[in-house]
Amino acid sequence: MTTILVGSDHAGFDLKESLKRHLEALGHRVVDKGPSSDASVDYPDFAAAVSHALIAGEGERAVLVCGTGVGMSIVANKIRGIRAALVHDPYTARMAREHNDANVLCMGSRLLAPSYAALLVDQWLGATFEERHRRRLDLISALEAERDEP
Secondary structure, eight states: OOEEEEEEOTTTHHHHHHHHHHHHHTTOEEEEOSOSSSSOOOHHHHHHHHHHHHHTTSOSEEEEEESSSHHHHHHHTTSTTOOEEEOSSHHHHHHHHHTTOOSEEEEETTTOOHHHHHHHHHHHHHOOOOGGGHHHHHHHHHHHHHHHOO
16 A cells, blocks of 8 residues: 555644544555654644655655644645645545645644545645646646746
């Protein structure tokens, strides 16, 4: 199966733990980048750690969880090569993969029940990128390169 990196902040800790169990039950290898408790932490630290690990090849995909998912998605998308999608329903979870080739799924623990979040993960993992959208991904990559120019 797939190696999936996971991370959260304190608000997303319980949902992250639930999703880990779900992913492992499906046969995936899960690498938890933290935190290890629900003690208060800063979400940028964990979003960055997961994103850098994904780019370094430690996994094929990643799941990030905070209270709303917004903070995690903002931070993750600062890392070159990350395409993080904040999703709230099965359609956006599937489209994030099919149209945007999202390699990071972001969710809000204060918005989603664990069973519903698991459904979103399943939709995302079950979807395949449609190559007809490659041109748009190339445009995104060009914007990333622009950002790095002096």
